[in-house]
Amino acid sequence: MVVWVTGASSGIGEELAYQLSKLGVSLVLSARRVDELERVKQKCLENGNLKGKDVLVLPLDLTDINSHEAATKAVLQEFGKIDILVNNGGRSQRSLFIDTSLDVYRELMVLNYLGTVSLTKHVLPHMIERKQGKIFTINSIVGFMSAPLASGYCGSKHALRGFFNSLRIELAAYYPGIIISSIYPGPVQSNIVKNAITEDLKALGNAGDQSFKMATSRCARLILISMANDLKDVWISDHPILFMAYLGQYMPILTGWLANKLGKRRIENFKSGMDADTSYFTSLKKKHN
Numbered sequence: 501m502v503v504w505v506t507g508a509s510s511g512i513g514e515e516l517a518y519q520l521s522k523l524g525v526s527l528v529l530s531a532r533r534v535d536e537l538e539r540v541k542q543k544c545l546e547n548g549n550l551k552g553k554d555v556l557v558l559p560l561d562l563t564d565i566n567s568h569e570a571a572t573k574a575v576l577q578e579f580g581k582i583d584i585l586v587n588n589g590g591r592s593q594r595s596l597f598i599d600t601s602l603d604v605y606r607e608l609m610v611l612n613y614l615g616t617v618s619l620t621k622h623v624l625p626h627m628i629e630r631k632q633g634k635i636f637t638i639n640s641i642v643g644f645m646s647a648p649l650a651s652g653y654c655g656s657k658h659a660l661r662g663f664f665n666s667l668r669i670e671l672a673a674y675y676p677g678i679i680i681s682s683i684y685p686g687p688v689q690s691n692i693v694k695n696a697i698t699e700d701l702k703a704l705g706n707a708g709d710q711s712f713k714m715a716t717s718r719c720a721r722l723i724l725i726s727m728a729n730d731l732k733d734v735w736i737s738d739h740p741i742l743f744m745a746y747l748g749q750y751m752p753i754l755t756g757w758l759a760n761k762l763g764k765r766r767i768e769n770f771k772s773g774m775d776a777d778t779s780y781f782t783s784l785k786k787k788h789n
């Protein structure tokens with residue numbers, strides 16, 4: 501199989517590359533920084549089951565929409581097919597709406613939403629021709645719930661949910677061999693907080709302790725299990741976020757009340773220099789222990 505992973509230079513995408521390399525698939529690694537992608541490729545070759553020719557490093561900026569057609573052609577020229585596209589590249593946000601420039605909202609929509617839609621637009625005709633393929637998009641729990649300090653990020657991920665749910669229905673009747681899947685992770689260890697966009701488009705930088713979050717390797721493994729089983733809507737999270745997600749389906753009013761309580765804490769955590777999600781996770785873990 502040929503698997504194209506965007507955002508493969510860090511976090512979930514990087515870990516997906518390592519786990520996929522052990523399965524012997526051909527890999528296309530995309531992100532903006534070539535040196536980081538080369539580092540990931542090297543590790544795939546050292547620990548995985550691949551030869552150099554099985555891994556293509558393909559620099560790609562998701563916001564540079566005009567480059568996506570050529571990038572897709574380059575993959576097809578190298579491997580002749582794309583079995584799985586993993587739309588994983590993206591950035592989060594840490595800033596209150598009231599303080600935040602509109603440029604931040606534009607950037608998040610172009611990167612997380614339009615960039616992903618654009619790449620999908622170029623890859624899908626090839627899958628339609630073959631009547632098969634899988635498009636896995638790494639959304640977020642906040643793609644159907646919402647959290648403070650991330651209104652632009654939530655907006656972009658909600659948009660992705662709407663887009664892919666619609667596309668799935670468009671394809672279902674005529675191309676049942678094409679799987680459209682959305683993965684919704686909760687907090688996972690990665691560089692997402694460090695790279696989160698703040699009110700003036702700068703990266704947050706200081707992320708605080710991330711160790712209480714789900715291990716990147718576990719998240720990646722669950723994504724691979726979802727791929728192998730063609731799961732279409734997948735929630736991957738620890739509690740209490742997962743509990744909130746379930747509760748929200750059946751008791752939205754109670755969940756709204758709870759979200760206000762946890763949301764206030766999230767803002768206070770952030771303002772005191774901790775990771776925004778720290779305290780409800782750690783207090784729950786302490787009780788559990």
Ligand SMILES: NC(=O)c1ccc[n+]([C@@H]2O[C@H](COP(=O)([O-])OP(=O)(O)OC[C@H]3O[C@@H](n4cnc5c(N)ncnc54)[C@H](O)[C@@H]3O)[C@@H](O)[C@H]2O)c1
Pocket residue numbers: 506507508509510511512513530531532533560561562563587588589590591592611638639640641684685686687688689690691692693695
């Ligand atoms: N880590 C979490 O807690 C979490 C939770 C829910 C969803 N997600 C989603 O998972 C995906 C991966 O994020 P992560 O947690 O591994 O974060 P990360 O910051 O470690 O990795 C993000 C990747 O996206 C790439 N990227 C950023 N801007 C890009 C651009 N303009 N063009 C191309 N690539 C770009 C980065 O270079 C990096 O490779 C994202 O879509 C994110 O929204 C993460």
